[in-house]
Amino acid sequence: MGPGTGPEPVVSMEGIVKVYRDGTVALRGVDFSVLPGEIHGLLGENGAGKTTLMRILYGELRPTSGRVLVGGREASPRGPWEALESGIGMVHQHFTLIPVFTVMENLSMVIPGGSLSRIGDPAVREKAEEIMGELGLPVPLDARVEDLPVGIRQRVEILKALMRDVRVLILDEPTSVLTPLEVRELFSLLGRLRERGVTVIFISHKLREVMGITDRVTVLRRGRVVGTVRTGDVTESDLARMMVGREVEMEIERRPPSPGGVLLSVEGLWVRGEEGGWAVRGVDLEVRSGEVLGVAGVAGNGQRELVEAITGLRRADRGRVLIAGREMTNSPPRELYRAGLAHVPEDRQGVGLIMDFSVAENSVLGIHDGPPFSGRWVMRWDTVRERAAEIVRRFSVVVPGLDAPARHLSGGNQQKLIVGREIMKGGKVIVADQPTHGLDVAATEYIRRLLLEERDRGAAVLLVSTDLDEILQISDRVVVMYEGRIVGGGRPEELTEERLGLLMGGAAG
Amino acid sequence: MRLGLGSPGRYAGPLAEVSLSLAIGLAAGAAVLAGVGADPARGIYAMFSWALSDPSAVLDRATPILLTGLGFAVAARASLFNIGMEGQMYLGGLVALVVSLATREPVLPTLAGVAVGAGYGALAGILKVYRGVNEVVSTIMLNWIAYFLLGYFVTIYYPSPQRPWRSLDVPVTARFPRVSELPTAFLVAVAAALVMLYLLWWTSLGYDIRAVGLQPKAARYGGADPRRVTAISMALSGGVSGLAGVLVVLGRSFYLDSHASVMAGMGFDGIGVALVGRNHPVGIVLSSALFALMAVGGHGMQLEVGVPRELVEAVTGVVIFALAVPEAYRMLASALRFGRGAGGTSEGGG
Ligand SMILES: Nc1ncnc2c1ncn2[C@@H]1O[C@H](COP(=O)(O)OP(=O)(O)OP(=O)(O)O)[C@@H](O)[C@H]1O
Numbered sequence A: 001m002g003p004g005t006g007p008e009p010v011v012s013m014e015g016i017v018k019v020y021r022d023g024t025v026a027l028r029g030v031d032f033s034v035l036p037g038e039i040h041g042l043l044g045e046n047g048a049g050k051t052t053l054m055r056i057l058y059g060e061l062r063p064t065s066g067r068v069l070v071g072g073r074e075a076s077p078r079g080p081w082e083a084l085e086s087g088i089g090m091v092h093q094h095f096t097l098i099p100v101f102t103v104m105e106n107l108s109m110v111i112p113g114g115s116l117s118r119i120g121d122p123a124v125r126e127k128a129e130e131i132m133g134e135l136g137l138p139v140p141l142d143a144r145v146e147d148l149p150v151g152i153r154q155r156v157e158i159l160k161a162l163m164r165d166v167r168v169l170i171l172d173e174p175t176s177v178l179t180p181l182e183v184r185e186l187f188s189l190l191g192r193l194r195e196r197g198v199t200v201i202f203i204s205h206k207l208r209e210v211m212g213i214t215d216r217v218t219v220l221r222r223g224r225v226v227g228t229v230r231t232g233d234v235t236e237s238d239l240a241r242m243m244v245g246r247e248v249e250m251e252i253e254r255r256p257p258s259p260g261g262v263l264l265s266v267e268g269l270w271v272r273g274e275e276g277g278w279a280v281r282g283v284d285l286e287v288r289s290g291e292v293l294g295v296a297g298v299a300g301n302g303q304r305e306l307v308e309a310i311t312g313l314r315r316a317d318r319g320r321v322l323i324a325g326r327e328m329t330n331s332p333p334r335e336l337y338r339a340g341l342a343h344v345p346e347d348r349q350g351v352g353l354i355m356d357f358s359v360a361e362n363s364v365l366g367i368h369d370g371p372p373f374s375g376r377w378v379m380r381w382d383t384v385r386e387r388a389a390e391i392v393r394r395f396s397v398v399v400p401g402l403d404a405p406a407r408h409l410s411g412g413n414q415q416k417l418i419v420g421r422e423i424m425k426g427g428k429v430i431v432a433d434q435p436t437h438g439l440d441v442a443a444t445e446y447i448r449r450l451l452l453e454e455r456d457r458g459a460a461v462l463l464v465s466t467d468l469d470e471i472l473q474i475s476d477r478v479v480v481m482y483e484g485r486i487v488g489g490g491r492p493e494e495l496t497e498e499r500l501g502l503l504m505g506g507a508a509g
Numbered sequence B: 001m002r003l004g005l006g007s008p009g010r011y012a013g014p015l016a017e018v019s020l021s022l023a024i025g026l027a028a029g030a031a032v033l034a035g036v037g038a039d040p041a042r043g044i045y046a047m048f049s050w051a052l053s054d055p056s057a058v059l060d061r062a063t064p065i066l067l068t069g070l071g072f073a074v075a076a077r078a079s080l081f082n083i084g085m086e087g088q089m090y091l092g093g094l095v096a097l098v099v100s101l102a103t104r105e106p107v108l109p110t111l112a113g114v115a116v117g118a119g120y121g122a123l124a125g126i127l128k129v130y131r132g133v134n135e136v137v138s139t140i141m142l143n144w145i146a147y148f149l150l151g152y153f154v155t156i157y158y159p160s161p162q163r164p165w166r167s168l169d170v171p172v173t174a175r176f177p178r179v180s181e182l183p184t185a186f187l188v189a190v191a192a193a194l195v196m197l198y199l200l201w202w203t204s205l206g207y208d209i210r211a212v213g214l215q216p217k218a219a220r221y222g223g224a225d226p227r228r229v230t231a232i233s234m235a236l237s238g239g240v241s242g243l244a245g246v247l248v249v250l251g252r253s254f255y256l257d258s259h260a261s262v263m264a265g266m267g268f269d270g271i272g273v274a275l276v277g278r279n280h281p282v283g284i285v286l287s288s289a290l291f292a293l294m295a296v297g298g299h300g301m302q303l304e305v306g307v308p309r310e311l312v313e314a315v316t317g318v319v320i321f322a323l324a325v326p327e328a329y330r331m332l333a334s335a336l337r338f339g340r341g342a343g344g345t346s347e348g349g350g
């Protein structure tokens, strides 16, 4: 379906301006429209306003000015229910399902006139099964959502949106939590939706994905539209340039490593997971000063538990953790930080930040207790604010102000704040778990570069990532985790993606 | 003046919210009055004019509930639901009385009352940390224990020879004086609010308390020890509640009776005071004054408009309810939001 000048847009937004209550101008007059049956990419740096624009389209936010047209008629939705009625559905950056409910129960609440009383209504099940069948979107309808893996939960989110016969489906960074295989499955689903005439708006920071699946792309920068292009007419670096406004280095130069003494060592570590079973089964690792060790693996193979055990957030049942030669097994986080550990946690909103604390308060989380940020008792807020301002400046974090709550930062800027804080600690060992999740190209390259700088400074970096590109780009050595064990590894030069893929899938050898 | 107090702009929202709640509450209260045929305007006017004609009575009434309000708030900031202010207050008052009989001056009795209140609060905290006892359950039981301890000591050890259902009087030299009409006990309570404000927003302990209350997982990552924070904030809560009892006994009643009727219920009032004051020391100072004003003015309404006491309480109850709803809602919502074992993968931002 070649989108040209012919077809009328399904939905268009005109002159959208959004000023948040705290005065942040998120959108400065955006015109945006999508055609029937296209996959339309929406790109932009962190904080460019993508989520804001889509939440306006979905009726969750009211624009300060501007209007939304559906099928040529003005229909600025006053709430998601109105958006749904005019055929616009959205899958959010974070999940919105009720975890203790089953899939069916979750679905029953969204159908027209839906309520808890519709639970068990055979019509709902029929409809769900019809969609699943037509689209090849298998979902266990009677399972409880919290028992489902992330990839399946996402399918449920999509199914939930499709229950309402949407003509336009908005997906806000749907791939950042998915494994490569799940991404492929998602894309073939999107392809089938397109064949049926559904328009998909796809937000992602991964240019390769955008190039691979979209028909057209709109790029936002600082609340304005830079342009809308046909994907076929541009290259990845064109898009990157549009987003950032300058040339972006896609390649990172890496100086040869000069490893020194062992700074982090993990010996025979066994850790239990949430359900009490072994999540980490006897892992040995060593990271030297001046090297990056990449831990690859499909999400859910014990990486999270490994990281939590090293960083003092989960008990290790057996084995030892040493930092700079000192036995630190099961030490509380504060002691680990004093011993020189920095930790960029995977869950930035649940663990890495206190969402209702200000940027300033968050900029010293973990090191607030003690000099230079506090005396024996009293916080030195001036020093804290200096540090916060320094992080904001040095790592170009876009914030409304140092007193704004972290909640008001865009996802990417939240991550930059965390990474900046941890790097500023100047630690000996840096554990970075998915450090570039949800970050735009420029920020991603920047953070990878920073990690390499830390390495060159002499830090030992443990990089845990499900993103193979990331692992291969900046690791000096790679290990692959599968079902709680290290199943192989090597130097990135010696490893092909195929080989890694096989290891990650558990194919031994 | 930032962070805790925030920029002036930060107050615009809360102020608007409080004004709106107050307006709704007063309107509903007026409707209650009108419903029984009383003149609402006269009733409400009587309430305020009566209270304002006797400011020192209002301040006396505000003193203990300001402190129990602080007590509730400091625990609530650590997401603990302390309803043991009542018992902590009783013990504080009892200890202050007993010590004052010996020392005949106010300082040592005050410190002793605060210390015992703190210990009593910490007990509930420690039971929670090491035995997993829910603080709501333990503090309810501790309230009863304190109540009977108080009755026991008052009637067995320190009964007044003339009136055996009440205690000996606090020596005159151990009483908190009044400077012209102004009760110094109230100033002590306000000072406690300032200390609490400082502690929560200008110390690293306060940072930890607020962090644990907002996001326990992130607080742990940030190096706070949730168990220590729980015990300490319960102790702080008990300490200020103990001070409430001290100030009632040394500042206003100068005796205790076997049913603690000079302070009964003022611990529980702290919950409402804290909710209306948004669990913030400055707000609590203001809301305790409002509570006291309505309590004192309620007499005025009773006398001048001739409505029964129950109705006066219904009217003030309606006003308080309207004021407390927003904060109560927020506490409940955040308890639900983070109570659900935030597991899973939460991704992305605003
Ligand atoms: N509730 C809010 N209050 C105030 N400012 C906000 C709020 N939500 C977002 N912002 C600000 O609006 C701007 C746009 O944010 P938005 O979340 O739309 O960005 P985004 O393009 O989705 O970024 P990301 O890729 O990081 O998710 C940012 O500067 C952000 O800080």
Ligand SMILES: [Mg+2]
Residues within 6 Å of the ligand: A050, A051, A052, A093, A172, A410, A411, B348, B349, B350
């Ligand atoms: Mg976003």
